Every structure is written in structure tokens, then in C-alpha cells.
Amino acid sequence: MSKSPADLIPAPEARRVAPNFITEIIDADLKSGKHTRVVTRFPPEPNGYAHLGHAFASYLDFMTAQDYGGVCHLRMDDTNPEGETQEYADSIIRDMKWVGWDTRHLFYASDYYEQLYQxxxxxxxxxxxxxxxxxxxxxxxxxxxxxxxxxxxxxxxRGVEENLELFRQMRAGKFKNGEHALRAKIDLAHPNFKLRDPVLYRIVHVPHYRTGDKWCIYPMYDFAHPISDAIEGITHSMCSLEFIDNRAIYDWLMDHLFSAQEKGREPPRQYEFGRRSMEYTVVSKRKLRRLVKEGVVRGWDDPRMPTISAMRRRGITPESVRAFASQIGVSRTNRTVDLAIFENAVREDLSNRTPRVMAVTRPLKVVIQNLDAERTLSLPYWPQEATGPSADGKVLVPSGERVATEKAVRDVPLTREIVIEHDDFSENPPKGFKRLTPGGTVRLRSAGIIRCDEVIKGPNGEPTELRATWLGEEGKASGVIHWVSATRGVKAEFRLVDRLFTVPNPDAEAAQFEPEQPGHEDEAQPLNTDFMSFVNPNSLVVTHGLVEPSVTKDPADARYQFERTGYFWRDPVDSSDTALVFNRIITLKDTWAKKAETAEPTKAESKPKPERKADTAASSAPAPARAALDSAQEAVFSRLRTQGVSENEANLLARDPQLASYLEGAEGKQVAALASWVVNDLAASIHAGTHRVGVKELTALVALVTEGSISSRIAKDVLAEAQTSGEAPAAIVERKGLRVVSDEKQLRAAIQGVLDANPAKVAEYRGGKKGLTGFFTGQVMKATNGQADPKAVAKLLNEMLG
Incomplete structure (x- = not known):
């Protein structure tokens, strides 16, 4: 019995993509019979490597198609020969396959050049x-x-025949770049500038990486993309929000070239979803290329980069990338995603798949004077305090096999000379220090207790060697440290990878101009490049130490939790059997959260300021040089500074009369609160003259953030919606009921619902897996549409999880 289109609608429990406004449209289209099959597409431009933003967009395209039993096409949007290469195309295909997508339905816009021309x-x-x-x-x-x-x-x-002749001469190479262009004839008075006779073809005398010198005219994105969708039979074309104005051209082309009456089938339609940007990184290909070109990173696959190739080289798994993409949701508004959400997805994945071993990244030699003979310890890969066995009583070992717990062990030599982490010893310990001190004791992981009897120092006064006594299991020790045999351990290089930037929004000052043509970034005006000033000088720290010898028997792609240090694996490019190089995939805990707590507080309504220091390394970095202001600009700068505006924002506003003029209606103290929103969220629309939120309406919205009625993230979503609809932001908050949920009874109910839905994870948490706190918090926030008060959630979770 054949299925009707409505039968393709998946049950709620079978969906990998959470229900959203796009899936509602697809459901309706299948129920009505408008479409009998779902076909989506993921169309990256091969002018750089795919990054985490592509991971989210590809998840939406590919998983939506899978949910409905359809297909998703991977299509290279290669209509701009300047900057596009085969290397980039191959890298995108490789990365999409690695993430887990079916890349057999592979297409290129350049395959359609002749059809597009016709x-x-x-x-x-x-x-x-x-x-x-x-x-x-x-x-x-x-x-x-x-x-x-x-x-x-x-x-x-011009007449039809003259236009045809000129267009054919353009194709034949009779004209120079810029001498002619093909434009659509639509409406020069239309409020949407995209419909004011947009350019469809331009002359570019540059060879194409696939078609060579065959063409010297190339279609614009707004022309090639919709027609490519129609040629391939795409039903639902999902684009990020910056393409919302382009939809008018999409529909115009469909109506005039692919109407259902002419072609006998429904043409595709475009739907826009909110773009997802990430904190502490940049995803503009132009900026990523600059990082590579200027040697800030070692290449597109440098583990510090946000590219998928870098994720793979760093040791992150495709499962964690997909888990992250599934968690951040689909909405109609742009959002900046807290990088901790991605990092927690990585930690949760690795915690369940990485055996524990020991490595010392900054060695300090310890001689155990009363230990004469070498001992061989049989230590478990999965200590009981780390995790218990799975339901079948088996755990993973580095080879990837699942074995019984009694077999999941490795031999670790304990010798007279060992090394410990340099930071695990202190001559003048701070209060609460629970590691080794002169005359003090500490427990070596699974090897008994030692006492420090003597400290040997080098010429600079720093300790170079400790003399100790092994006490066995006798005595007391307040702390436990890891160690490696100094004589049997294997030398290794450790690359301690961290966040690439010191501030959450490094390119806030750089986003002053948008590309004239979405999808072809290189045609844009040059951007302010101050984002380079915020590169984290400690984003890569290289150390040399020792790792226990058991790792030499393991596969090269084995991932480990180096106890107390982080998750690591061998660098697939630089590591070898004779020269081990380990990349730190991620730290065991979110160290940046603690740094943020101790950093200088910022106003609740503001984005983190560029000058705010995220860590001590950033504090010592030189401030970025600023070009001199003229006298008029200096006066504006001084006035804004006296009103409490940060130095960076005052500098930007002083140089930008349009933005400064917008703030003129604000009063006194309000200026400091509004400045960040104007610079970071409204600048593009103010420059374009399309902003629909006045300073009074913005003031009312920011006041809600200041008083704690809504979160900054919700405020940004509301502001984006107000920009589109023209409705007052505060009215949107009230109409949608978006105020922060802090009522204890309501929060308890939401938390209990999450705990009831995840009994296995509750058991793991209570068994010692405290890293699941981030998972539970995320689920509660999801259950409350992001409205729960995070501090109240943290307090109640701690109480209800015991």
C-alpha cells in the first residue's frame, strides 16, 4: 500500500530536529499535498573551509531531510571565480562526510552555467x-x-534584440570587467533595495577552478541560487536571516521562470532562520583567511580555529559536533551561542569514551629515596571514582574495544625517579593548597603516599628536584596528584589549545560593513580589523613532558583523559611513533567561567566590552593602537567617556556621526547602557537607514534587562524581531510572556521534569559525574525557552540533585 505525503510526517519522538517554524511549514505542505517528497540543500561557497556555523546550518538541512525520509543535496555555490578553489571544495566535502552527512547527492552551481545563461x-x-x-x-x-x-x-x-546581442557579446569576451552588466527590470521605487533592478550577471575575466577560461561572465548569487534550487527540485530552501531581503528576488524568479502552471510542479520557496554566531571566535571567512595568511594560526586546520577541519585535527568527535548543533535550536532571530555549550557537548561525549591514563606536561623530578626496586602497578583505565561500568559490565579501552572491567587495565611502572606537575609543588603554598609542600605529604595516584624531605634548586632559585620518602599507605595526605616514571615514561610534546580570543565578541568593531552580495564576501568593502588585537596570546602553549609507556601500544587515534589535565589525542599530522605530539582537545572543566566571575563586573545590559580582560595573560597584552581623533571627534569621545561609555565604544561612536546621532535622544546615564547595543546590534541597520527601533524604544528594552526582567540573550532576539516587524520591543516581551522565570515553584517543576526524563544521567551525576551539571542546566533552559533565571536554576539543581 503506497503512502500518502502526510504519512511522511515523523512522529515527535522520531524527530532529530526539534519542531520549529520550518518543520511546521513542511508538515502543512505534506498534509496539503503541495509536495510529495522533501528535498533540501546545503550550499556553501568554496572560498574557505567549513566552520562551526556551517555545522549548525548543515545539521538543519541534512537532518530535516532525514526526518522526513527525503534527501539533502550538497551543492557548491561556486559562481564567484575570485577566491574559490578546488582545495576549498574538497575540504568542505571531506568535512561534511566526517560530520556524518550523506554526500553522494553532490552538485555544483558551475554545472548549471549553460542553463543559467539560457x-x-x-x-x-x-x-x-x-x-x-x-x-x-x-x-x-x-x-x-x-x-x-x-x-x-x-x-x-534598450530593446530586446539589442540586449540579447550585447549579452551574447559579454559572453564572447568582447568587453572589459565592469563595462557592462545584466540587470533585472523590476521596480526602481521598491522599498526593498534588492528589487531595484538587481545585477544578475557581471563580467569577470578570471579563470574558474572547474570551468577554466570557458566563461568570462558569471551569475550573481541572487540569480544562480534560486534557479539551481529549481533545477534540482529542491522543495524547501533554508537560508540564514541575512538573506531575508533576497527572498523577494527568489520569488520573482520563480514566478517568472518556474511557475507551477508552466512547469507542472510547485517551485521551491525560501525560508530564513536565525544565524548562529559563536562567542570567543570569528567565523567570517575573510577574517579566518587573514588569521591564516598572517601566521596567527598554522593553517585552516590549526586546532584553535573554528573550522570543522580544525575540530577533527584537535580530536573532537563528529558525534559531539552533531550533539552541539542539535542543542542550539532553530528560531527566526539571530543568536550568539555561548561557547560553553559547544565545549560542554565535547566534554560530555569524551567523558563517556576516554580511558584515563597519566601524563605530566610540566615535569618536576622527584627522587623517592627509599624506593630501591622498580614496581609494576596494574591500574584500571576507568577508576571507580571516574565512572562505573555500563549496564553490560564492560568499559572501553584505548583500542576502542569494550572489555570486562577486570581486563580494562594497563601496566604502569613505579620507579625511584618520577616526575610530577611543576604546579603540584609549592614552597609557599596559598591557603587551601592540597598538594606537595616541603615536609608535607601527598598521595600519588594509585601508588601510595610520599613526603617531601628536601628541595634542590637551580641557579635561578627555582626547584629542579625534590627528594622524598615513600610512606606506602601509612600516614595522611589531603590531596592526590598524578605522576609518571622519569626513567620509563615516554617523552611527548603537549599542545595546550585554548580559546583563540580573549573576549566574547572579538569582531564587534569589525562588523561595520556588510557584503553587497551575500554569499560572495570578497566583494565587500574592507573591514576594520581590530579583532586581531584580541587574539589570545595563550591560545596555544607548547610544553614537553612525559606520558606513561602504555600509550605506545595504543592506536594512533586513541583519545584519553590525562588525569587532572584534560582530554587529549595524538596530533594526526605532526605526531609519530618516535615523536609523540598530543593535542589537548579540551580542559576537564570550564576554566573561563571562573575567570569571568573574578573579572571586572560589567553592566548586566551590556555585551562584554572588548577591553574587558578574560584572563591574566590578556591583561598583560598591549592595548590596541588607535588612530588619532580630530578635534570634533575628540570632543564627542570625551563627552561619551564622561557619560560612562567604554573607551572602545566611545572611539567608534566618535568616528561615526550616524551612530552618535542616534544616541542624542538618550539622557545622561542611559547613554552608557545603550552604547553597546547601538555599536553591536543596530549599527548595520542605522548605516543602511532601515532601523525601526528608536532610542526611546531601545531604552525601554535595555531597562528590562537592567532590572533582571529579561536576559540579554532574549533581549537580542526581541530586538531582531522588532527590527523586522516594527513592533515596540517592550510590547513583544509582554505579548510573548518573555520575562525571566524566577518563581521557585515554576522552576522546581521544570527541573523535576528534566530529572524525570533523564533518570540514567541523574544516576551518573549522583555516582560522581558532576560534569553533567551543564547538561541539566541546558535542558532546563530549553524547557523554559531560555527564560529561567540561571542563578536560581543552579541553586535548585544543586539542591534537587543532592
Missing amino acids: YAEQLIQKGLAYVESVSAEEMARLRGTAEKPGTPSPYRN
């Missing part, structure tokens, strides 16, 4: 496109402003 001629023949012959600058001027409609070009009314 469709362009169809538009000319219908009187809907013409060859433009004015300069790019004149074309921009003739398009008008937000208040003034565009002016027809003197070439707008």
Missing part, C-alpha cells in the same frame, strides 16, 4: 532584463536612497 536570455526575451552600461558607482547612485526612489538608467529601455 534562463537569463529568457528574461531578456520577456522584457524582464536589460544590459546596463553605466559604472558600478553610477549604478549605486541611480538606485536612490531609503527616502528617494531610484532613477532609470539611460540604458534601461
